Amino acid sequence: MVETPILEIRGLSKAFGPAKALDDVRFELRRGEIHALCGENGAGKSTLMNMIAGVLQPDQGDILIDGQRVSIPSPSAAQRLGIALVHQEIALCQDATVAENIYMAAINSRRAPLMNYQRLHADAQKVMDLLAPIPVRTRVADLSISNQQLVEIAKALTLDCKVLMLDEPTAALTESEAQRLFTIVRGLKQRGISIVYISHRMAEIFSLCDRVTVFRDGHYVATDPIAATSPDDVVRKMVGREITQLYPDKLAPQEPGRLLLDVDALSDGQRFNDVSLQLRAGEILGIGGLIGAGRSEIAQTICGLRPATSGTVALDGKRLRIRNYSDAVKAGLVYLSEDRKGSGVFLNMPIAANISALDLRKLTGALGLLDRRAEDSQATELAKKLGVRMAGIDATVSTLSGGNQQKVAIAKQLSVDPKVIIMDEPTRGIDVVAKVEIHRLLRQLAGKGVGIVVISSELPELIGLCDRVTVVREGRIAGELTADELGEEAIIMLASGVQTPSVQQKQAQNVA
Numbered sequence: 001m002v003e004t005p006i007l008e009i010r011g012l013s014k015a016f017g018p019a020k021a022l023d024d025v026r027f028e029l030r031r032g033e034i035h036a037l038c039g040e041n042g043a044g045k046s047t048l049m050n051m052i053a054g055v056l057q058p059d060q061g062d063i064l065i066d067g068q069r070v071s072i073p074s075p076s077a078a079q080r081l082g083i084a085l086v087h088q089e090i091a092l093c094q095d096a097t098v099a100e101n102i103y104m105a106a107i108n109s110r111r112a113p114l115m116n117y118q119r120l121h122a123d124a125q126k127v128m129d130l131l132a133p134i135p136v137r138t139r140v141a142d143l144s145i146s147n148q149q150l151v152e153i154a155k156a157l158t159l160d161c162k163v164l165m166l167d168e169p170t171a172a173l174t175e176s177e178a179q180r181l182f183t184i185v186r187g188l189k190q191r192g193i194s195i196v197y198i199s200h201r202m203a204e205i206f207s208l209c210d211r212v213t214v215f216r217d218g219h220y221v222a223t224d225p226i227a228a229t230s231p232d233d234v235v236r237k238m239v240g241r242e243i244t245q246l247y248p249d250k251l252a253p254q255e256p257g258r259l260l261l262d263v264d265a266l267s268d269g270q271r272f273n274d275v276s277l278q279l280r281a282g283e284i285l286g287i288g289g290l291i292g293a294g295r296s297e298i299a300q301t302i303c304g305l306r307p308a309t310s311g312t313v314a315l316d317g318k319r320l321r322i323r324n325y326s327d328a329v330k331a332g333l334v335y336l337s338e339d340r341k342g343s344g345v346f347l348n349m350p351i352a353a354n355i356s357a358l359d360l361r362k363l364t365g366a367l368g369l370l371d372r373r374a375e376d377s378q379a380t381e382l383a384k385k386l387g388v389r390m391a392g393i394d395a396t397v398s399t400l401s402g403g404n405q406q407k408v409a410i411a412k413q414l415s416v417d418p419k420v421i422i423m424d425e426p427t428r429g430i431d432v433v434a435k436v437e438i439h440r441l442l443r444q445l446a447g448k449g450v451g452i453v454v455i456s457s458e459l460p461e462l463i464g465l466c467d468r469v470t471v472v473r474e475g476r477i478a479g480e481l482t483a484d485e486l487g488e489e490a491i492i493m494l495a496s497g498v499q500t501p502s503v504q505q506k507q508a509q510n511v512a
């Protein structure tokens with residue numbers, strides 16, 4: 001007998017104005033399975049999750065829980081049905097404690113157990129301990145992103161959750177943090193929780209999930225057991241064609257041009273010390289390291305977003321005196337923030353205005369008026385180059401899917417024709433195809449003499465894309481790897497300071 005699925009979606013459709021985000025899709029989640037949902041940016045994955053979580057209402061179609069048709073008019077209705085969604089972006093109250101966040105809904109509705117803080121802490125700690133030993137009296141702002149993510153999951157678990165939906169949970173995690181999350185997710189599965197898992201990373205889908213469903217352009221394409229498919233097959237179903245080359249060709253070693261960016265003994269007096277980096281024209285330099293190692297702080301200090309206490313930055317042979325970020329942009333140095341919502345894009349502004357926000361002078365006519373036509377044509381060209389899926393360049397950024405918002409943030413950096421671009425996690429949340437396009441675009445820019453620095457926690461990206469990788473550990477440069485030396489183990493070893501068994505073995509062989 002076939003078991004009734006815990007969650008079933010039949011013929012679901014949703015339009016935003018004239019644009020159909022989902023068209024007659026189906027989906028089935030079995031009890032105790034981890035089911036991956038894949039599709040390009042804008043394929044409709046988050047829209048489906050939001051409907052199941054009561055955040056959005058479908059135009060048509062049915063949602064069944066345990067074989068019963070249900071209506072989910074609000075997030076609290078979803079909670080009552082045992083459905084929890086952990087969003088792409090962390091949405092915790094940063095100033096509140098872990099315990100207060102875990103019981104936020106109950107506190108707001110005065111159901112907290114029950115405003116007795118001692119009991120609240122004890123109950124919250126019990127849930128938190130299922131995942132990781134994080135003290136629940138800690139302020140959320142003092143936790144790492146990965147621990148914040150676990151607090152989001154703990155919050156979901158208090159709701160007597162039967163169906164847990166995780167939307168790109170590893171996007172902001174390092175490799176080892178992601179591994180810890182997988183162990184936790186597998187443990188939840190053992191406890192009978194059914195999990196929907198959205199991710200753009202094929203490797204993790206294939207190591208974690210039982211089945212995979214693919215959406216393309218708001219349509220259902222297929223559902224397969226993981227054992228009966230392959231990453232290539234999933235990508236082919238997502239895109240409708242084969243992707244042959246994942247990474248563009250690298251520079252030949254003798255190719256890099258003149259010294260473009262020269263950072264010498266830079267310190268900020270707190271997070272990093274004595275950092276020296278050199279970048280040549282035409283080169284893509286990777287920066288690896290664990291989250292919290294100080295990579296973003298180094299980049300932000302180079303670009304005038306944080307103050308330095310000592311050291312120098314020279315661009316094209318000229319020592320820079322950068323007091324703030326706009327000085328850096330004027331000099332030809334731009335920074336793509338890893339925090340898209342915080343400082344990458346203005347969500348409530350149109351796409352065109354976002355793309356031109358960094359340098360309006362370029363688009364301003366003799367009378368000091370903004371040339372809207374020039375703004376629109378620049379935005380259209382860049383959005384097309386990056387393949388932004390949108391209704392039009394006048395649409396606000398908030399109407400775009402997560403990955404497409406990231407593409408707008410990248411277009412914004414490119415609009416100023418920079419000499420050096422420092423990108424912090426540039427392809428976070430970006431689908432496989434768009435990632436290939438962005439990598440190709442970066443290589444093309446490098447080919448024109450632009451210097452590019454890519455901070456990434458995704459080892460395959462550092463290895464596949466970069467000509468050289470510098471690894472930062474605890475605020476200092478731990479070492480540098482040339483293209484020939486690049487490998488996951490070599491990066492991990494420098495990043496953690498711990499030798500992995502096979503490196504030790506190799507070294508022992510070399511000595512022998």
Ligand SMILES: Nc1ncnc2c1ncn2[C@@H]1O[C@H](COP(=O)(O)OP(=O)(O)OP(=O)(O)O)[C@@H](O)[C@H]1O
Binds near residue numbers: 389
């Ligand atoms: N509030 C909204 N207003 C207008 N259009 C929207 C809105 N929300 C989503 N869309 C559109 O619906 C489509 C599906 O978006 P959705 O966020 O579901 O994609 P996704 O598959 O989750 O993408 P990603 O991988 O980038 O997160 C996109 O074209 C998006 O622009």
